[in-house]
Amino acid sequence: MTMKSVYMLREIDNSEGHRMAAESIYDISDQEATRLIEAGAAVPTSFPKLDGFAQSVERLTVQYDDLVDKIEASGTLGDLEKKFRIVEARDSLTARIDKLRKDYEVEVKAESLLAATEMFKMPKPS
Numbered sequence: 001m002t003m004k005s006v007y008m009l010r011e012i013d014n015s016e017g018h019r020m021a022a023e024s025i026y027d028i029s030d031q032e033a034t035r036l037i038e039a040g041a042a043v044p045t046s047f048p049k050l051d052g053f054a055q056s057v058e059r060l061t062v063q064y065d066d067l068v069d070k071i072e073a074s075g076t077l078g079d080l081e082k083k084f085r086i087v088e089a090r091d092s093l094t095a096r097i098d099k100l101r102k103d104y105e106v107e108v109k110a111e112s113l114l115a116a117t118e119m120f121k122m123p124k125p126s
Contacts (some may be wrong), residue, residue, distance in 0.1 A: 002030045003027045003028065004027070004029070004030050005026070005045040006028060006033050006043065006045060007025050007045045008020050008021060008023065008024050008026065008042050009022060009043060012036065014032055014036070023108075025045055050104065053100055060096055060100075068089060
């Protein structure tokens with residue numbers, strides 16, 4: 001089954017009776033996505049910039065894991081120094097992810113405003 005991402009413009013029950021919240025992104029079947037888009041409850045998503053945030057978080061997490069592995073494997077650091085450096089790395093990771101989360105929220109809001117504006121545009125008279 002092929003899946004499609006949609007951004008919900010308003011709250012609605014899907015075909016299975018589950019509540020779908022407004023201003024949220026869902027991965028659903030193509031048929032369900034078509035139904036919701038035609039009903040005016042959702043718009044298809046194509047947010048490469050938002051996908052980039054997820055990739056950035058994943059990359060930061062992998063870097064953190066690699067750093068922790070190197071710290072733990074170090075033969076020159078004492079146990080207390082290892083713990084300190086791991087906490088320092090975790091705090092840095094948390095700060096960077098929090099910044100990405102804030103940037104992501106701003107981008108989601110901007111995309112939602114663009115999608116809502118696009119939905120309510122009147123066609124030009126011919």
